[in-house]
Amino acid sequence: MVKKGSRATILIIEDEDDIRTFASRVLELEGYQVLQAGDGDEGLKLARGNQVVLVLLDLRLPGRDGWAVLSQMKSDPELSSMPVVVFTASAATQQRSQALAGGAADYLVKPLSATSLRKSIARILR
Amino acid sequence: MAYYRHLATEWEEMSNKAVRVLLIEDNPADTRLIREILAEAKSSPFKLECADRLATGLACLAKGRIDVVLLDLGLPDSQGLSTLAKVQAVALTMPVVVLTILDDEALAVEVVQKGAQDYLVKGQVDSDLLVRSIRYAIERKRAEEKARQLETLKELEQVRSQLLANVSHELRTPLTTIKGYSTMLLDYDRRLGRDEKHEYLSAIDKATDRMTELVDHLLDITRLEAGLLKLDKVPTNITALLQTTIAEARLRTPGHKIILNQPKTVLKLNGDGRRIRQVVDNLIDNATKYSKAGSTVTIEARSQDSELVISVADQGIGIPRENSGKVFDRMFNLEHKLTQETGGLGLGLALCKSLVEAHGGRIWVKSELGRGSVFYFALPQEAIAEGEAYGEKGQQSNNSHHRG
Numbered sequence: 006m007v008k009k010g011s012r013a014t015i016l017i018i019e020d021e022d023d024i025r026t027f028a029s030r031v032l033e034l035e036g037y038q039v040l041q042a043g044d045g046d047e048g049l050k051l052a053r054g055n056q057v058v059l060v061l062l063d064l065r066l067p068g069r070d071g072w073a074v075l076s077q078m079k080s081d082p083e084l085s086s087m088p089v090v091v092f093t094a095s096a097a098t099q100q101r102s103q104a105l106a107g108g109a110a111d112y113l114v115k116p117l118s119a120t121s122l123r124k125s126i127a128r129i130l131r
Numbered sequence: 132m133a134y135y136r137h138l139a140t141e142w143e144e145m146s147n148k149a150v151r152v153l154l155i156e157d158n159p160a161d162t163r164l165i166r167e168i169l170a171e172a173k174s175s176p177f178k179l180e181c182a183d184r185l186a187t188g189l190a191c192l193a194k195g196r197i198d199v200v201l202l203d204l205g206l207p208d209s210q211g212l213s214t215l216a217k218v219q220a221v222a223l224t225m226p227v228v229v230l231t232i233l234d235d236e237a238l239a240v241e242v243v244q245k246g247a248q249d250y251l252v253k254g255q256v257d258s259d260l261l262v263r264s265i266r267y268a269i270e271r272k273r274a275e276e277k278a279r280q281l282e283t284l285k286e287l288e289q290v291r292s293q294l295l296a297n298v299s300h301e302l303r304t305p306l307t308t309i310k311g312y313s314t315m316l317l318d319y320d321r322r323l324g325r326d327e328k329h330e331y332l333s334a335i336d337k338a339t340d341r342m343t344e345l346v347d348h349l350l351d352i353t354r355l356e357a358g359l360l361k362l363d364k365v366p367t368n369i370t371a372l373l374q375t376t377i378a379e380a381r382l383r384t385p386g387h388k389i390i391l392n393q394p395k396t397v398l399k400l401n402g403d404g405r406r407i408r409q410v411v412d413n414l415i416d417n418a419t420k421y422s423k424a425g426s427t428v429t430i431e432a433r434s435q436d437s438e439l440v441i442s443v444a445d446q447g448i449g450i451p452r453e454n455s456g457k458v459f460d461r462m463f464n465l466e467h468k469l470t471q472e473t474g475g476l477g478l479g480l481a482l483c484k485s486l487v488e489a490h491g492g493r494i495w496v497k498s499e500l501g502r503g504s505v506f507y508f509a510l511p512q513e514a515i516a517e518g519e520a521y522g523e524k525g526q527q528s529n530n531s532h533h534r535g
Contacts, residue, residue, distance in 0.1 A: 023307075023311075023338070024307050024308060024311065027308070028311070031319075034315075034319050095300070115303050115306070115307040115310075116303060117311060118311070119314040119318045119319070120318065122311075
């Protein structure tokens with residue numbers, strides 16, 4: 006677990022208020038600093054220059070959707086090494102492999118427990 | 132095997148039974164010629180009915196008992212391709228053979244493209260040709276109908292699978308709230324403050340309400356499709372119904388200014404108050420969903436030409452002209468990107484349309500892109516006997532339930 010004082014920053018891009026609050030609160034309780042964005046454009050803005058160590062990304066977003074954000078990040082030299090955990094309501098196998106092939110570090114299906122979220126993030130940032 | 136036996140029987144029946152032909156033709160000489168040809172046809176019996184005007188022909192079609200139409204396009208009361216269109220409007224599944232004096236290849240193609248099964252040039256019609264053309268038209272139309280039914284089934288299947296995808300997404304959103312917050316409350320119990328816990332518990336509570344609404348909505352759609360949704364039509368006080376509906380809508384969406392304009396005299400009609408309310412609720416939710424907080428939603432009701440017209444106007448994003456005819460269409464909304472983005476099943480307006488039509492009413496929209504939309508629906512106002520008790524359906528009994 007990350008110690009206080011050296012708090013790593015995680016960016017959450019999610020349009021549903023309740024779900025964004027849930028994910029941020031769990032990650033805060035786990036000792037991370039959290040940035041929140043409600044859509045893809047705002048998310049891409051926050052991803053730069055904030056020493057973000059990981060992005061939690063919803064796929065279904067208004068305007069520029071999560072798929073577009075993922076491919077934009079992976080083709081941008083500044084952002085391409087940042088791990089992206091995709092967070093979606095679709096359990097379709099095809100989408101999962103598409104996201105992983107597109108550079109996602111993990112694929113989390115909603116609904117999701119606090120434990121699953123915590124474990125996925127911890128595994129990637131270990 | 133059974134299928135072929137069925138076909139064979141059908142064919143036998145067709146060959147033995149007289150084919151009922153309706154000839155719509157104003158030229159007595161042509162009528163006489165066709166009558167003679169059909170009377171002499173040995174291979175199969177024909178029963179001919181004649182009409183020398185389109186109006187007479189359409190009246191005959193409306194009565195049914197016709198297998199095929201022979202149609203002259205130039206009649207005293209209708210000329211050209213619109214003659215065909217008027218016949219199709221009355222009897223969409225009727226095989227039609229068009230007759231004309233012109234040996235016009237372009238018209239022939241057009242007539243067939245517009246849905247006629249065949250085309251005969253007068254003066255070139257002999258017995259074999261006419262009989263074959265009639266038989267062929269009937270068979271071809273039958274095949275076309277089967278193909279059309281198959282297409283409808285495919286479309287229905289598409290609607291179902293898209294609906295399932297939307298339902299699954301819509302259920303997952305509140306489920307995610309419930310699962311997320313409840314596991315958070317369990318895992319971090321000691322580290323969460325009292326107020327924070329309360330916030331999460333009320334979010335869980337709201338999410339369960341949303342799921343209940345979704346399930347109810349889905350059941351309504353299913354019942355409507357299966358024709359199982361029964362209207363409970365009673366004399367209903369629409370003035371009171373609208374007041375209650377709007378008061379609750381204001382609580383639900385405090386960000387919008389919701390205005391109700393209705394006449395001082397009490398509006399009433401014979402209808403299912405619960406369902407009418409559902410239509411108004413859906414239209415208001417639709418209006419607030421597609422317009423900015425702070426903007427105004429205006430609900431108006433008036434009595435006009437023995438109809439009760441209710442409108443819901445917003446100052447929202449509006450509907451592109453090319454889509455204004457499609458917004459009540461199930462598939463359009465199910466697949467539309469806006470539905471994917473804003474959530475919801477995408478069936479609210481389709482449900483409104485079904486509920487309004489079940490009342491014998493109609494629903495429509497006027498919209499300007501970027502300026503807003505006005506949704507209207509009109510319900511017939513049948514006479515309500517003087518002195519008959521009316522009220523918002525079920526209100527009284529509901530209230531006593533609450534008290535009990």
